[in-house]
Amino acid sequence: MKKQAVAAGFVLLSFMLPLKASAASFSKFYVFGDSLSDTGNVFAATGGLVAPTTAIPQDPLYFQGRFSNDRVWVDYLGSQLGLNPTPYFLSPTIPNQGINFAVGGANSGQGNAIVPSALLPGVLEQVGLLTQPILQANQKLDPNALYAVSGGANDYLFGKAINPAQTVQNLSDAVGLLASSGAKNILVFNLPDLGKIPFASATGLSSNLTGLTIDHNKRLAEELDKFSNNSDLNLTSVDVFSLFNQIEENPGKFGFQDVVNPCVIGNFQTIISVCPQPNDYLFFDSVHPTTGVHKLVADTALAGIEAKFVPEPAINLGILALGAFGALGVLKRKQKRLALGSTDRVVDAQLSHTTVEN
Incomplete structure (x- = not known):
């Protein structure tokens, strides 16, 4: 008995209990961000579909329009969720599985720090590309979709007027616009320590960029806390800062051998040398991480999602x-x-x- x-x-x-798979079941996946999230937008906008070797970033050195040696976190998380958002510049209509609006070089608000073009929107502008038609039609965003917001690094690395308060406000406005338009499930990423990227060391800006990163992440956490009273909003913060610090403190644990130097020496247009084993490196070039790091970012994001939807033990x-x-x-x-x-x-x-x- x-x-x-x-x-x-x-x-x-x-x-009685939701399964893990169903806990992370979303209808669509929308992404807003910069080069860390771009899966082909700036590549298509700079002629990559016709001349991939002269586009930004050039293919095949960079993987299919990604700013990395292989897939990025959007690809990995999308695969885990069963959703593959289409790059906006490849399909401006709304595909069944969502859209990736992220553009390499995007500022947190408007415009692009790398490719000056009215066609390349900043993060807040990207959100407007989705919400404006919806609001004009007096409709709401899909409440069952997942929305991801990431950005801010380009403001500090290449911005002429650096203002963490404004950068964070742009990201907070992006989250607020999504929430007020009907979004219920939103991921928001903070910044890794920009003072530790190879670009910072090469330019002598390590100390300054570390200070800006800490200020940015503190302000962002405070802004996101303002949404805590909205019980209908599942807002998940993804702590990229802590993840990168863990990797840099114990690289062998995560399968990396070099967390200081980039695999690729040069820039997007002029490549001087490329290492033989990119996956041994934390950084693929002076700014962007390798695909193994992106996989860890995706795992961190998924863990945050499941913590929201799966009951505690x-x-x-x-x-x-x-x-x-x-x-x-x-x-x-x-x-x-x-x-x-x-x-x-x-x-x-x-x-x-x-x-x-x-």
Whole structure:
């Protein structure tokens, strides 16, 4: 009887608890950001579909329009969620699985720090590309979709007027615009320590960029905290800063050998040399990480998502206990009814006994 009760409890539990896969089931995936999230937008905008070797970033050195040696976090997380957002410049209509608006070089607000062009929107502008048509039609964004916002690094690396307060406000406005337009599930990424990237060391800006990063992340956390009163909003902060610090403190644990030097020496147009084993490096070039780091970023984002949707272990055990005790009660009542029936039907006592045991 005890075995039956526990088994029934687990059967009941399977209906009461959401599965991990269903916990992260979103209808679409929308991405807003810069080169860390771009899966082909600036590549297409700079002629990559016709002349890939002269586009930004050039292919095949950079993987299919990504600013890395292989897939980026958007690809990895999208694969885990079963969603593959289409780059905006390849399909301006809304595909079934969502759109990636992220553009390499994007500023946090408007414009682009690398490729001056009115066609290349900043992060806040990217959000407007999705929300403006929706709001003009008096509609709402898909509440079952996942929206990701990342950016700010280009403001500090290449910006002429550096202002962390304004950069963070741009990102906060992007989140607020999504939320007010109907978005319910939003990922927001902070910055890794920009003072530790090879570009900072080469330009002598390490100390300054570290200070800007710390200021940025502190302000961003404070801004995001303002959304905590919105009970309908599942806002997930992805701590890229801590992730990079862990990798740099113990690279071997994560499979890296060099966390200081870039694999690629040169810039997007003039490549001087390329290392033979890119995946041994934290940085692919002086600014962008290798694909292994992107995989870790995606894993961190997914862990944050599941923490929002999957009950804590203590809650799971409580529900399991309720399920088991509930099932046990049902079986005890059934046994009692069978026992009462056997009193009036002595001739069927053996049959009733067999039924209970089975």
